[in-house]
Amino acid sequence: MPDNDAGAFSAFIEKLKRLGPLDEADVAGISNLPSRIEMGRSGHLLVKEGQRVEFCCVLLRGYACRSKMTREGRRQIVSFHMAGDILDLQHLFLAQADHNVQLITEASYAWIPIKSLRAAVRNRPNIGEALWRDSLIDASIFREWVLNVGQRDSKTRIAHMLCEFAIRRSAAGLGSPDHFELPMTQEQIADATGMTTIHVNRMLSELREQGVIRRDKRIIEIVNWNQMRQIADFDPAYLHQAA
Amino acid sequence: MPDNDAGAFSAFIEKLKRLGPLDEADVAGISNLPSRIEMGRSGHLLVKEGQRVEFCCVLLRGYACRSKMTREGRRQIVSFHMAGDILDLQHLFLAQADHNVQLITEASYAWIPIKSLRAAVRNRPNIGEALWRDSLIDASIFREWVLNVGQRDSKTRIAHMLCEFAIRRSAAGLGSPDHFELPMTQEQIADATGMTTIHVNRMLSELREQGVIRRDKRIIEIVNWNQMRQIADFDPAYLHQAA
DNA sequence: CGTAGGTTTGACTGATCTCAAGTTTGGTGG
DNA sequence: CCACCAAACTTGAGATCAGTCAAACCTACG
Numbered sequence: 214m215p216d217n218d219a220g221a222f223s224a225f226i227e228k229l230k231r232l233g234p235l236d237e238a239d240v241a242g243i244s245n246l247p248s249r250i251e252m253g254r255s256g257h258l259l260v261k262e263g264q265r266v267e268f269c270c271v272l273l274r275g276y277a278c279r280s281k282m283t284r285e286g287r288r289q290i291v292s293f294h295m296a297g298d299i300l301d302l303q304h305l306f307l308a309q310a311d312h313n314v315q316l317i318t319e320a321s322y323a324w325i326p327i328k329s330l331r332a333a334v335r336n337r338p339n340i341g342e343a344l345w346r347d348s349l350i351d352a353s354i355f356r357e358w359v360l361n362v363g364q365r366d367s368k369t370r371i372a373h374m375l376c377e378f379a380i381r382r383s384a385a386g387l388g389s390p391d392h393f394e395l396p397m398t399q400e401q402i403a404d405a406t407g408m409t410t411i412h413v414n415r416m417l418s419e420l421r422e423q424g425v426i427r428r429d430k431r432i433i434e435i436v437n438w439n440q441m442r443q444i445a446d447f448d449p450a451y452l453h454q455a456a
Numbered sequence: 457m458p459d460n461d462a463g464a465f466s467a468f469i470e471k472l473k474r475l476g477p478l479d480e481a482d483v484a485g486i487s488n489l490p491s492r493i494e495m496g497r498s499g500h501l502l503v504k505e506g507q508r509v510e511f512c513c514v515l516l517r518g519y520a521c522r523s524k525m526t527r528e529g530r531r532q533i534v535s536f537h538m539a540g541d542i543l544d545l546q547h548l549f550l551a552q553a554d555h556n557v558q559l560i561t562e563a564s565y566a567w568i569p570i571k572s573l574r575a576a577v578r579n580r581p582n583i584g585e586a587l588w589r590d591s592l593i594d595a596s597i598f599r600e601w602v603l604n605v606g607q608r609d610s611k612t613r614i615a616h617m618l619c620e621f622a623i624r625r626s627a628a629g630l631g632s633p634d635h636f637e638l639p640m641t642q643e644q645i646a647d648a649t650g651m652t653t654i655h656v657n658r659m660l661s662e663l664r665e666q667g668v669i670r671r672d673k674r675i676i677e678i679v680n681w682n683q684m685r686q687i688a689d690f691d692p693a694y695l696h697q698a699a
Numbered sequence: 700c701g702t703a704g705g706t707t708t709g710a711c712t713g714a715t716c717t718c719a720a721g722t723t724t725g726g727t728g729g
Numbered sequence: 730c731c732a733c734c735a736a737a738c739t740t741g742a743g744a745t746c747a748g749t750c751a752a753a754c755c756t757a758c759g
Contacts, residue, residue: 233549263693281603284689289603303596306476306589311596311694335581345588346549348595353546353554355598360524360532362606363650367747398705407606412747414707430756446527450506451554610715641737652716657739673724706755716745723738729731 221250221323224297225271228385231455232350233343242337246330248323253316259300260314266304268324272296275320276396280404281312290405292354293317293378293397297385302348305330318396350453357451362407365446368416370406372445375426379435380449391438395431420444464493464566467540468514471628474698475593476586485580489573491566496559502543503557509547511567515539518563519639523647524555533648535597536560536621536640540628545591548573561639593696600694605650608689611659613649615688618669622678623692634681638674663687 226243229235235243250273253259259270262281277294279301291312294300300314304327316322334341354377361373379390387393397405403413420426425441427434435441442448469486472478478486493516496502502513505524520537522544534555537543543557547570559565577584597620604616622633630636640648646656663669668684670677678684685691 279599281599283603283607287607289606291599291602303592305592306585307592307596307696309693309696311696312599338578341584342549345591348588349546349548349550349591352591352595352598353550355595355602356522356524356534356555358602359534359598359605360526362602363532364526364530400705409748410706411708411749415747418707450552453550453552453554643737653738654717654740655715658715661739700759702757702759704755704757706753708753709751710749711751712747712749714746714748717743719741721738721740724736726735727733729733 220244221248221273222246222271224273224385225299225323228297229340229343229347231384232346233339235339235343239337239339242333242340246325246333248325250321250323252321253319255316255318257316257320258313259316259322260304260310260312262310262313264310265308266301266310267327269302269304269327269330270300270314271323271325272298272300273321273323275316275318275322277314277316277320277322278397278401278405279312279314288404289407290401291358292351293405295382295385295387299344299347302344302351305334305344317398317401346453353451353453358405367406367408367412368419369444369446370408371402371413371416372420372425372441373447374402374406375433375435376441376445376447376449377452379433380452380454384452384454390435392432392434395433463487464491464516465489465514467516467628468542471540472583472586472590474627475589476582478582478586482580482582485576485583489568489576491568493564493566495564496562498559498561498563500559500563501556502559502565503547503553503555505553505556507553508551509544509553510570512545512547512570512573513543513557514566514568515541515543516564516566518559518561518565520557520559520563520565521640521644521648522555522557531647532650533644534601535594536648538625538628538630542587542590545587545594548577548587548591560641560644589696596694596696601648610649610651610655611662612687612689613651614645614656614659615663615668615684616690617645617649618676618678619684619688619690619692620695622676623695623697627695627697633678635677636675638676 222244226240272294274296277300278290279292280288280290282288361370383390399413400410403410421428425437427436465487469483515537517539520543521533522535523531523533525531604613626633642656643653646653664671668680670679
């Protein structure tokens with residue numbers, strides 16, 4: 214289905230097509246954006262908080278996260294990302310990074326000059342609209358995370374995070390939502406849900422004991438989606454996946 | 457300084473001017489947007505989660521908040537808003553509301569048809585850019601809130617919320633950041649910081665006992681900004697106020 | 700096959716919540 | 730202008746969810 218041509222950007226273009234109508238010229242406009250492709254290992258920092266930014270970064274393969282730190286050195290992961298995601302669209306109009314962007318697996322990614330991206334947005338309103346919608350969904354997910362971290366108990370928080378990851382992954386054409394490998398460590402899950410590694414471990418064990426999920430290393434199988442959705446208080450409406 | 461003409465939208469236009477360059481035609485384009493002005497009392501619900509939306513709402517006077525609920529009925533406030541703020545710009549490209557928008561004081565506000573706003577954005581790139589930047593700052597604030605709620609202890613959380621409110625208010629030309637009246641109840645502060653009313657009350661008392669703030673009813677005076685910023689772990693960079 | 704990173708388990712601690720009751724405040728109608 | 734009422738705020742005591750500290754166990758990779 215995807216992967217017609219469009220080269221390295223195919224996952225990105227497929228994603229934008231899901232966000233809004235693109236004609237051939239729009240697709241060409243994206244394919245022809247200047248870019249530099251790089252690869253990095255897990256842990257590689259792509260953007261650092263405070264930095265002046267002149268490129269946007271599109272993830273082509275692998276997984277990444279965005280995070281912020283408190284003065285005391287506690288880390289909050291604010292989002293996870295997968296192939297096709299644009300990692301820092303905010304830099305289109307905000308010159309200074311307010312958080313970190315980091316790989317959580319081996320990955321490849323493309324740097325696109327902000328200038329070219331802005332030109333594309335001005336010249337091709339369809340591209341602008343798709344990207345803008347992407348940034349609005351990004352914000353909607355942050356709101357859900359505020360709710361998740363602020364109001365839900367720890368088991369629900371983790372379950373919610375797993376549901377979101379499963380659904381987004383599947384929507385991005387990366388495989389079944391019932392059975393998949395988690396790219397993140399329990400420490401990263403802890404930093405994303407505002408809890409400790411130890412408690413993440415215990416809650417994952419409880420989910421297993423309850424029979425909602427099965428686990429083998431990082432492989433997660435969601436045995437009972439109905440029950441899982443219930444436990445997670447998960448309603449995918451906030452992901453705004455097109456009807 | 458504001459309030460040149462521009463009528464009801466003056467606060468909104470002033471805000472957009474801070475977000476990006478607008479020429480006279482841009483300002484006229486905004487002033488001439490069709491709109492319906494209404495007033496409401498504290499508690500009035502402007503937008504309800506799940507609703508299909510065809511208007512965006514600009515706050516002209518008073519205060520509002522946006523919130524989401526868990527299935528169990530716990531409420532998370534995800535942002536506070538003041539005169540000049542656009543309350544639900546996400547509806548520009550997302551048809552269905554993923555959260556509630558509600559007045560927290562008596563207020564007046566203007567409904568602008570999405571269609572007209574989209575046309576303005578397409579026809580006048582400066583307007584589009586200012587609004588897009590606004591939505592990106594909105595998202596940056598959500599990220600900070602995820603960090604705040606996820607990683608900071610309760611006293612720091614409240615102090616951070618107070619700092620943010622003081623600075624945004626002052627940047628919007630609504631008065632000094634040192635001395636101001638809070639429009640929100642302690643229950644609303646609790647819902648915004650993910651804690652209970654009771655604990656909010658105790659932490660506010662501690663801040664007073666420490667001598668960082670003074671309080672008289674809802675009036676807050678920040679006695680020592682240096683100490684307050686320290687306690688709050690507050691760095692305003694995430695607000696992306698222009699240099 | 701050694702080592703570092705990741706995961707698991709146990710015992711104890713503590714920040715924050717819950718429950719309960721009382722006080723103050725602000726708005727409304729008489 | 731005062732009396733009343735609901736909402737908002739305050740205080741105390743006990744309960745609990747999740748954190749901290751400590752240690753062992755995997756397991757993937759060099």
